[in-house]
Amino acid sequence: DTGVSQNPRHKITKRGQNVTFRCDPISEHNRLYWYRQTLGQGPEFLTYFQNEAQLEKSRLLSDRFSAERPKGSFSTLEIQRTEQGDSAMYLCASRGGTGGVLDTQYFGPGTRLTVL
Amino acid sequence: KQEVTQIPAALSVPEGENLVLNCSFTDSAIYNLQWFRQDPGKGLTSLLLIQSSQREQTSGRLNASLDKSSGRSTLYIAASQPGDSATYLCAVEGGSEKLVFGKGTKLTVNP
Numbered sequence: 306d307t308g309v310s311q312n313p314r315h316k317i318t319k320r321g322q323n324v325t326f327r328c329d330p331i332s333e334h335n336r337l338y339w340y341r342q343t344l345g346q347g348p349e350f351l352t353y354f355q356n357e358a359q360l361e362k363s364r365l366l367s368d369r370f371s372a373e374r375p376k377g378s379f380s381t382l383e384i385q386r387t388e389q390g391d392s393a394m395y396l397c398a399s400r401g402g403t404g405g406v407l408d409t410q411y412f413g414p415g416t417r418l419t420v421l
Numbered sequence: 422k423q424e425v426t427q428i429p430a431a432l433s434v435p436e437g438e439n440l441v442l443n444c445s446f447t448d449s450a451i452y453n454l455q456w457f458r459q460d461p462g463k464g465l466t467s468l469l470l471i472q473s474s475q476r477e478q479t480s481g482r483l484n485a486s487l488d489k490s491s492g493r494s495t496l497y498i499a500a501s502q503p504g505d506s507a508t509y510l511c512a513v514e515g516g517s518e519k520l521v522f523g524k525g526t527k528l529t530v531n532p
Contacts, residue, residue, distance in 0.1 A: 309464075336518070347425070347510055347522030348465070361517055396464060409455060410520060412465040 307331075309413035311397050317419045318387055325383045326416045330399030337380050338398040338410055339372055341365065348396055354380060387420045394418075423448045427511050427523035434501055435531050442496040442526045444511030449489050456485050456496050457510040459525070465510065469496070501530045 310329045318324050330337050335356050340348035351370070352362045356377040366372075369387075374380040384391055394417050398410035424447045434440055444454070453472050457465040469478045469485040471494070477486040482499040498505060508527045512520040 338519070340520075345524065347512070347524050348520070350519035350521070353518055361519065363519075394462075398465075409467040409470050411467070412457075414464040417462070 309397055309399050309411055311395075311413040311416050313416060314414060315417050315419075317421065319421050320387060320389060322387055323383065323385045324387060324418065325381055326395055326397075326418075328380045328382070328397030328399075328413060330379070330397070331401070331411055334399035334401050334411075335377065336400040336410075337374055338400075339380070339382055340396040340398065342394040342396060342415070343392075351382075384418075387418075389420050392418055392420045423451075423513060423515060423521045425511055425513060425521050425523035427509075427526050429526060430524065431527040431529075433529040433531065436501060436503060438501050438530075440498050440501055440528070442498070442509055442511075442528070444494040444496070444523055446492045446494075446511075446513050446521075448513075448515065449492055451489065451513045451515055453514050454485075454487050454494050455512045455514070455520070456483075456494075457512065459508045459510055461508075468509075498528075501528075503530045503532050506530050 312327045337354045339351040342348040352372045354374040369385045372382045394415045396415045398412045400410045426445045428443045455470045456468045471478045471487040484497040487494045508525040510525045512522045
């Protein structure tokens with residue numbers, strides 16, 4: 306069990322460019338979550354997958370944001386036409402199916418996005 | 422809408438002191454409450470998870486309590502060490518499986 310991994314760890318981009326982040330959950334975890342954390346704030350929920358189904362999306366997830374989990378394993382989060390306000394740490398977490406809310410969400414190290 | 426508040430926002434203590442971090446939440450309809458640790462620029466590490474039916478959980482020098490009816494939780498750290506320096510985040514989970522976090526308490530333990 307290698308934990309949740311995220312790539313890249315850091316991304317610097319210019320305003321207007323598209324970026325894509327990847328999250329690999331703990332193997333056999335069927336639930337996957339994306340959060341965004343800005344400086345001095347706690348993480349805020351973005352979206353949640355159970356297997357390949359996207360079950361909930363936050364209002365924070367504007368039309369420029371899209372997340373996928375095509376085979377129920379890894380997930381990608383894409384931001385189109387980035388804005389300076391998108392600069393944040395993007396965190397991914399996963400959880401096994403059997404424990405449900407009895408178990409914690411295991412977080413990855415995050416991808417720090419800086420939009421210039 | 423669930424809101425989570427953590428007090429204090431920052432805390433600086435000498436090594437060896439016992440300390441208490443506070444968390445309050447507005448909606449008592451939760452499945453669980455969790456305490457996480459976050460080191461600068463890093464992800465979150467789960468410290469303790471308290472189910473809604475439980476009153477407290479302990480792990481080593483850490484003890485977390487939950488009073489769901491009053492919407493409060495405390496994290497007690499005994500005999501603090503410089504390695505405990507980090508930001509501590511409280512989060513509650515309701516019916517939608519999303520965690521709602523407070524802004525955290527930044528703890529500095531001075532040698």
